[in-house]
Amino acid sequence: MGNVLAYCEFGGSTLKSSALSNLSFARAAAAAHGGEVIALLVGQGASAAGADAARYAAKVVVVDDAALEHYLAETHAPIVARLAGEHGASVVSATATTLGKDLMPRVAGLLDAGMASDVSKLAAGNQFVRPILAGNAYSTVEVSTDVICATPRQTEWPAAEPGHAGVVTTAPAGDVDALGAVVERIESSKSDRPELTDAKVVVAGGRGMKSGENFKVLEELADLLGAAMGASRAATDAGMVPADWQVGQTGKIVAPELYFAVAISGAIQHLAGMKGSKTIVAINKDPEAPIFQVADYGVVTTWEKAVPELIEEIKKVKAAR
Amino acid sequence: MKILVPLKRVPDPELKTKIKDGSIDLSGASWVVNPFDEYAVETALRLLENGESGARDGGEVVVVTIGPADAAQQLRSALAMGADRAIRVDGEDKALDSRTVVAVLQAVIAEEKPDLVVMGKQAVDGDANQVGQMLAAKLGWPQATFAASVELPADKATILVGREVDAGVEYKRIPLPGVVTVDLRIVSPKAVKNSVTPDSFAYGDGPRYASLKGIMAAKKKPLAEKKLSDYGATPAPVIVEKGVELPPPRKAGQKVDDIPTLVKKLVEEAKAV
Ligand SMILES: Cc1cc2nc3c(=O)[nH]c(=O)nc-3n(C[C@H](O)[C@H](O)[C@H](O)COP(=O)(O)OP(=O)(O)OC[C@H]3O[C@@H](n4cnc5c(N)ncnc54)[C@H](O)[C@@H]3O)c2cc1C
Numbered sequence: 001m002g003n004v005l006a007y008c009e010f011g012g013s014t015l016k017s018s019a020l021s022n023l024s025f026a027r028a029a030a031a032a033h034g035g036e037v038i039a040l041l042v043g044q045g046a047s048a049a050g051a052d053a054a055r056y057a058a059k060v061v062v063v064d065d066a067a068l069e070h071y072l073a074e075t076h077a078p079i080v081a082r083l084a085g086e087h088g089a090s091v092v093s094a095t096a097t098t099l100g101k102d103l104m105p106r107v108a109g110l111l112d113a114g115m116a117s118d119v120s121k122l123a124a125g126n127q128f129v130r131p132i133l134a135g136n137a138y139s140t141v142e143v144s145t146d147v148i149c150a151t152p153r154q155t156e157w158p159a160a161e162p163g164h165a166g167v168v169t170t171a172p173a174g175d176v177d178a179l180g181a182v183v184e185r186i187e188s189s190k191s192d193r194p195e196l197t198d199a200k201v202v203v204a205g206g207r208g209m210k211s212g213e214n215f216k217v218l219e220e221l222a223d224l225l226g227a228a229m230g231a232s233r234a235a236t237d238a239g240m241v242p243a244d245w246q247v248g249q250t251g252k253i254v255a256p257e258l259y260f261a262v263a264i265s266g267a268i269q270h271l272a273g274m275k276g277s278k279t280i281v282a283i284n285k286d287p288e289a290p291i292f293q294v295a296d297y298g299v300v301t302t303w304e305k306a307v308p309e310l311i312e313e314i315k316k317v318k319a320a321r
Numbered sequence: 322m323k324i325l326v327p328l329k330r331v332p333d334p335e336l337k338t339k340i341k342d343g344s345i346d347l348s349g350a351s352w353v354v355n356p357f358d359e360y361a362v363e364t365a366l367r368l369l370e371n372g373e374s375g376a377r378d379g380g381e382v383v384v385v386t387i388g389p390a391d392a393a394q395q396l397r398s399a400l401a402m403g404a405d406r407a408i409r410v411d412g413e414d415k416a417l418d419s420r421t422v423v424a425v426l427q428a429v430i431a432e433e434k435p436d437l438v439v440m441g442k443q444a445v446d447g448d449a450n451q452v453g454q455m456l457a458a459k460l461g462w463p464q465a466t467f468a469a470s471v472e473l474p475a476d477k478a479t480i481l482v483g484r485e486v487d488a489g490v491e492y493k494r495i496p497l498p499g500v501v502t503v504d505l506r507i508v509s510p511k512a513v514k515n516s517v518t519p520d521s522f523a524y525g526d527g528p529r530y531a532s533l534k535g536i537m538a539a540k541k542k543p544l545a546e547k548k549l550s551d552y553g554a555t556p557a558p559v560i561v562e563k564g565v566e567l568p569p570p571r572k573a574g575q576k577v578d579d580i581p582t583l584v585k586k587l588v589e590e591a592k593a594v
Binding site: 102280 | 332338340418419423449450451452453461463464467469479486487490491492496505506559560561565566567568575576577581583584587
């Protein structure tokens with residue numbers, strides 16, 4: 001007992017950056033429980049990423065099966081639960097991505113485990129600090145089951161550093177039963193920009209942008225800075241920009257070095273997703289907008305005036321370097 | 322078709338968070354239906370009715386909460402929106418964790434035998450996002466979380482769910498019975514399709530308001546009062562809160578006069594550009 005089974009998402013032959021946060025959580029949990037980290041890769045093609053995972057964990061278990069072509073909670077959860085038992089795991093974790101959030105409570109259900117969601121800190125082996133009330137408070141919870149499930153929050157756990165020459169083993173998928181569930185299609189908004197949750201700079205726009213067309217100028221700013229695009233719920237709901245740009249309590253949680261909130265009022269649900277950013281810049285025409293209370297730098301003006309000027313000024317700085 | 326909607330009351334999310342004696346101070350709280358659960362009620366109603374005519378051809382929406390006596394109010398709000406029947410299982414918020422809630426819901430489901438469970442993806446107080454998936458696991462049912470759209474075919478044997486995932490939208494079909502947890506955009510005008518409401522019809526944005534007639538009718542709708550022990554559950558939480566803290570405040574920011582000053586500060590002070 002005492003081991004930590006860390007479910008890791010991968011793409012092609014490498015772990016996703018979100019998985020590296022899970023591995024740093026897993027190392028902390030393994031130290032607290034006196035066990036070791038076992039990285040688990042599940043899915044068709046998982047073998048290809050085994051070697052990369054072995055750079056981060058002493059043990060890697062790969063479950064690679066053609067029946068696991070699409071991720072489904074129904075097929076992955078029983079595999080994770082079974083391997084948790086076989087490997088003496090007292091903690092089972094996955095990063096709190098939409099996949100981890102879909103999967104891990106199902107695993108907890110199968111294991112009859114207590115679970116801590118969105119973990120930001122480990123207070124003790126079975127005590128977890130986590131945001132509640134849209135990040136307006138942090139709660140420390142103690143989970144008293146023998147096996148504990150957890151989803152660490154990506155922005156709160158730095159990417160694990162490599163430094164292992166781990167051993168990769170394979171495990172069978174067993175009977176894969178999707179309970180009739182099928183993924184019919186995935187509509188992804190492809191983009192050349194960095195992933196929102198990984199980006200060093202995020203440029204986000206809100207309702208005050210008024211139309212999707214107007215976001216072009218923000219995209220120009222973003223591309224100048226190598227930034228990802230974000231948005232408030234009001235902007236995504238109005239169909240100005242894709243839903244997966246939404247930042248907030250119910251969108252993505254981001255913590256870039258630099259966050260631009262343009263024509264965003266700063267509702268608590270939005271702040272919940274970006275308050276952890278290192279430097280926050282707000283551009284809003286309303287001097288009373290709550291976003292100014294969290295912004296390091298605020299400019300009271302319209303985006304129509306500010307953003308083109310910002311682009312010019314940044315170009316000047318870049319040219320001078 | 323019978324749809325079960327578990328719901329929970331939460332302190333009004335617009336109110337300022339206060340802490341007293343190591344836990345959230347709820348003494349002055351006003352309570353509302355968890356927004357995502359309200360969206361779940363709206364989704365259930367849209368799945369059963371003809372949105373254009375407002376008529377419903379059979380079907381039943383049953384709402385259930387586990388909470389103290391006051392929580393009956395939130396059940397009445399759901400009944401006023403159009404749910405048919407309510408169950409309140411008496412329980413104190415402090416004595417409940419996701420596992421206890423799941424155990425009770427599982428027992429309620431064994432009794433009610435719904436064709437579909439629709440619930441919020443998370444409660445906006447604990448923000449845990451666990452119950453739907455745990456419940457599906459316990460029942461051995463398929464799950465579709467984070468639903469931004471649902472489509473119920475005429476045979477009602479499956480449901481097609483547009484799930485908001487990190488990479489975009491995944492369309493997952495699950496056979497019924499199953500568990501669907503809903504995200505924000507499920508209450509946008511055309512997010513729910515049921516083979517009855519004409520495709521051309523668009524709902525208003527957001528969940529419906531209860532009409533005066535609905536509020537009057539809700540008073541007469543059945544609301545069963547139950548105990549945890551009726552469902553073989555005991556309040557023995559395995560997840561216990563040890564303390565609560567406010568996040569460290571951000572240091573006060575500054576307003577800058579113009580864009581050149583902003584860029585200068587970003588470069589020299591924040592070293593962010
Ligand atoms: C359960 C729940 C979950 C939610 N989850 C999220 C979430 O995850 N993320 C999220 O963002 N929201 C979320 N919300 C919504 C949130 O409460 C706000 O409604 C939303 O964030 C507002 O978006 P906004 O700031 O773009 O719009 P508004 O609040 O309308 O603000 C628009 C701003 O633009 C400014 N403006 C207008 N014109 C200009 C101009 N020309 N130049 C400069 N400024 C201008 C205005 O002064 C105003 O401050 C959630 C709400 C609920 C109930």
